[in-house]
Amino acid sequence: MPFTVPPLPYAFDALEPYIDAKTMEIHHDKHHGAYVTNLNKALEGHADLQNKTVEQLLSGLSSLPESIRTAVRNNGGGHLNHSLFWKIMKKGGGGEPGGELATAINGAFGSFAEFKAKLVDAGTKRFGSGWAWLLFRDGKLVIESSANQDNPIIDGGKAFFGVDVWEHAYYLKYQNRRPEYLEAWWNTINWAQVAENFAEAKK
Numbered sequence: 001m002p003f004t005v006p007p008l009p010y011a012f013d014a015l016e017p018y019i020d021a022k023t024m025e026i027h028h029d030k031h032h033g034a035y036v037t038n039l040n041k042a043l044e045g046h047a048d049l050q051n052k053t054v055e056q057l058l059s060g061l062s063s064l065p066e067s068i069r070t071a072v073r074n075n076g077g078g079h080l081n082h083s084l085f086w087k088i089m090k091k092g093g094g095g096e097p098g099g100e101l102a103t104a105i106n107g108a109f110g111s112f113a114e115f116k117a118k119l120v121d122a123g124t125k126r127f128g129s130g131w132a133w134l135l136f137r138d139g140k141l142v143i144e145s146s147a148n149q150d151n152p153i154i155d156g157g158k159a160f161f162g163v164d165v166w167e168h169a170y171y172l173k174y175q176n177r178r179p180e181y182l183e184a185w186w187n188t189i190n191w192a193q194v195a196e197n198f199a200e201a202k203k
């Protein structure tokens with residue numbers, strides 16, 4: 001099978017107390033696992049598509065057979081989004097970015113505090129399931145949210161940082177308190193990794 005779930009780069013309990021171990025286990029093994037299983041299932045019998053990257057599949061959705069387009073959009077998006085999400089967190093994360101990333105954030109949003117407030121707001125206001133993103137669109141650094149597992153790549157955006165606001169990401173610990181989860185989440189961020197992603201997305 002072409003796609004596999006990347007191993008979590010830390011223990012399930014590494015993000016405690018901000019994200020609990022049980023949530024991480026179910027989220028990574030079961031939810032991300034299901035996206036990968038269903039993406040592979042959708043591509044069965046489509047040998048020409050199995051060699052493509054998930055980014056190629058998602059940026060070319062309209063060229064895919066209609067019978068698998070929605071499955072690839074949802075499950076390919078789920079695979080790409082979660083693969084990014086695990087990497088931008090770490091044990092002992094948090095603080096603020098430095099270097100060029102900090103300069104770019106301050107330039108686009110005024111300050112780190114304003115950036116943070118805007119991303120939390122985007123995640124809080126996303127109705128139902130989805131994500132809030134920091135991305136390049138048309139060469140500009142912007143914040144957006146998306147529904148379901150849609151990744152901004154499907155319409156030309158380059159997301160390099162984002163937060164999962166599906167209830168499965170926080171419900172065990174935070175129940176309906178999504179804003180509380182979104183505030184706590186900043187204590188997990190691996191800014192060195194985000195800076196690397198930023199440099200790559202900027203190219």
Ligand code: MN
Binds near residue numbers: 027031164166168169
């Ligand atoms: Mn998720």
